[in-house]
Amino acid sequence: MRFDSLVDSVGRTPLVGLPRLSPSPDVRLWAKLEQNNPTGSVKDRAALWMIQDAEKRGILSPGATVLEPTSGNTGISLAMVCRQRGYRLICVMPENTSVERRQLLTMWGAEIIFSPAAGGSNEAVAVAKRLAAEHPDWVMLYQYGNQANAQAHYETTGPEILADLPGITHFVAGLGTTGTLMGTGRYLREHVPGISIIAAEPRYGELVYGLRNIDEGFVPELYDPSVLTARYSVGPKDALRRTRELVAEEGIFAGISTGAILHAALAQAERAVREGKRADIAFIVCDGGWKYLSTGAYAGTLEEAEAALEGQLWA
Amino acid sequence: MAVQVRVPTILRSYTGGAKVVEGGGDTLAALFDDLETRHSGLRARLVTDAGDLHRFVNVYINDEDVRFLGGLDAKLSDGDSVTILPAVAGG
Numbered sequence: 001m002r003f004d005s006l007v008d009s010v011g012r013t014p015l016v017g018l019p020r021l022s023p024s025p026d027v028r029l030w031a032k033l034e035q036n037n038p039t040g041s042v043k044d045r046a047a048l049w050m051i052q053d054a055e056k057r058g059i060l061s062p063g064a065t066v067l068e069p070t071s072g073n074t075g076i077s078l079a080m081v082c083r084q085r086g087y088r089l090i091c092v093m094p095e096n097t098s099v100e101r102r103q104l105l106t107m108w109g110a111e112i113i114f115s116p117a118a119g120g121s122n123e124a125v126a127v128a129k130r131l132a133a134e135h136p137d138w139v140m141l142y143q144y145g146n147q148a149n150a151q152a153h154y155e156t157t158g159p160e161i162l163a164d165l166p167g168i169t170h171f172v173a174g175l176g177t178t179g180t181l182m183g184t185g186r187y188l189r190e191h192v193p194g195i196s197i198i199a200a201e202p203r204y205g206e207l208v209y210g211l212r213n214i215d216e217g218f219v220p221e222l223y224d225p226s227v228l229t230a231r232y233s234v235g236p237k238d239a240l241r242r243t244r245e246l247v248a249e250e251g252i253f254a255g256i257s258t259g260a261i262l263h264a265a266l267a268q269a270e271r272a273v274r275e276g277k278r279a280d281i282a283f284i285v286c287d288g289g290w291k292y293l294s295t296g297a298y299a300g301t302l303e304e305a306e307a308a309l310e311g312q313l314w315a
Numbered sequence: 316m317a318v319q320v321r322v323p324t325i326l327r328s329y330t331g332g333a334k335v336v337e338g339g340g341d342t343l344a345a346l347f348d349d350l351e352t353r354h355s356g357l358r359a360r361l362v363t364d365a366g367d368l369h370r371f372v373n374v375y376i377n378d379e380d381v382r383f384l385g386g387l388d389a390k391l392s393d394g395d396s397v398t399i400l401p402a403v404a405g406g
Contacts, residue, residue: 069404121404144404176404201380209323209401214360217371217402231380233373233398 007081010037010044011156015164015282020249021262027272029265030165030282031252032157039073039080039108041255041287042157046179047077049152050141051085060139062086067140069093069128071121071313072101073287074143074177079108090138092128094120096207097313100291118210120313122218145221149179150186158187161282168192169272172265172283174257174315175199175231178223180284185227199231200264202239202257202315232267234260236309240302242266243289247298255287256297257315286315318346318391321398329357338397343374344387346397361399362387371402 003009013036018029034042054060065088068078075091082089089110093101096117105112113131115123125144132140143149157180161168171188173180178199185197211217225231236256243259246252265283272279289298296308316339322330330336336354340346344362351358361372367386368374374381375398381389391397 119403125404199380203398203400204403206324209325209403211325211401211403214325214369214371214401218404219370219402220404225382228383230383233375233378233380233400235378 005084006038007048007084010048012160013037015161016252018246018250021245021266023269023273027269027277027279028281029262029269030280031246031250031285032161032282033252033285035254035285035288037077039076039104040290041073041077042180042284043073043077044080045152045156046143046146046149046177047074047081049148049155050143050146051078051081051087053146053148053151054139054141060087064088065090065135065138067092067128067132067135067138068143069115069121069124070143071124071176071315072097072105072291075110075112076101076104076108078141079105079110083109090131092124092131094124094313096120096311098291099294104291117311118207119216120204120208122211122216125218143177143179144218147222149177150183150222153180153183154187155183157284158184158191162188162191165280165282167278167280168195168282169277169279170196170198170265170268170281172198172200172261172268172281174261174284174286175201176257176315178220182222182224182227189227196229196268197227198264198268199228200261201231201233202260203233203235204313204315205236205310207311208313232264234263236314237302237306238263239314240297240305240309243297244302247289252285253289254285255289255292255315256295256309258285258287260315261286316341316391316393318393318395318397320346320350321396323400325401326357326360326399329354329360341391342387343376343381343389343391343397346391347387373400373402374398375400 037044
């Protein structure tokens with residue numbers, strides 16, 4: 001396939017079957033390989049759509065400064081797009097994110113402002129909102145509330161999956177900004193009556209939930225629970241176990257959040273088998289495992305890996 | 316009937332610092348009423364005056380979000396595990 005430039009190659013990722021992890025010929029799992037995007041994650045779609053949308057609306061012009069709270073992948077995607085278009089990018093990122101993410105952001109030309117580990121991405125959002133108020137000329141794309149984030153998936157991820165898997169019965173993805181689930185979920189619901197849209201939400205160590213009070217909690221503005229069928233919380237042990245199974249059984253080397261998604265997908269598969277129903281379950285592989293090697297996720301015993309992840313924002 | 320309830324750091328002032336407490340009840344609402352008898356003040360942090368789950372509180376029964384299981388009417392069985400967490404951002 002030939003493209004005019006790197007950003008033109010975003011999307012159209014492969015959907016591959018999991019012959020060994022699928023429980024039966026009637027209940028099959030399919031992985032959407034988003035690590036095949038230019039910067040290696042599903043976030044390239046949202047980043048490109050948010051930038052293009054801001055350009056269309058005239059709020060981004062050459063030389064502009066873009067600001068974004070991000071735990072990593074969205075920042076990396078934005079950095080790639082911004083650099084090519086001549087925008088300065090400032091990312092606000094929690095300090096408890098992997099060293100690879102920092103190096104990649106810097107490599108693609110982004111500046112990083114760190115927010116405190118306690119409170120995780122909530123703190124990054126709060127810091128970014130303060131900075132945006134102090135610098136009215138900076139453009140905060142704000143992935144948590146930007147409809148272009150969900151729209152990217154409504155226009156690309158959803159149609160791609162349906163074209164490759166017309167018999168789809170379940171779609172499973174991670175819940176962060178909720179953009180992937182809202183956009184893809186809405187598209188699939190419109191075209192596949194009765195489809196199940198399943199969210200897998202990473203459950204971190206206690207440090208990440210270290211808010212001072214409940215009112216500092218955060219629900220992304222994009223989130224519409226009516227799009228979802230069910231939502232599961234997946235802890236680091238299950239996420240790590242499934243991440244390792246995915247590479248051992250199917251050869252797919254994915255990041256840890258994908259393990260959490262696979263865990264929820266396998267639960268749906270087991271349920272279909274129990275109920276004697278046919279199922280074609282598509283799930284998102286958010287990114288490859290490269291950025292998480294330093295977390296220890298792939299080395300030693302599961303217990304050691306889980307201990308190493310404590311306090312880390314691993315998804 | 317006993318259910319294990321995991322309490323987040325931020326609400327442990329109501330459980331004497333305990334990370335896991337036990338409770339009973341055949342629905343989530345009944346469980347919260349039962350917990351309130353021993354951990355006074357906890358219920359008001361989870362449920363609004365209007366009788367809904369607080370917007371920034373997520374509750375899971377065996378890792379499934381109760382908002383998709385009937386909310387406060389979600390059914391509980393002996394041995395279930397309930398996890399309470401504040402809503403945090405991802406991405």
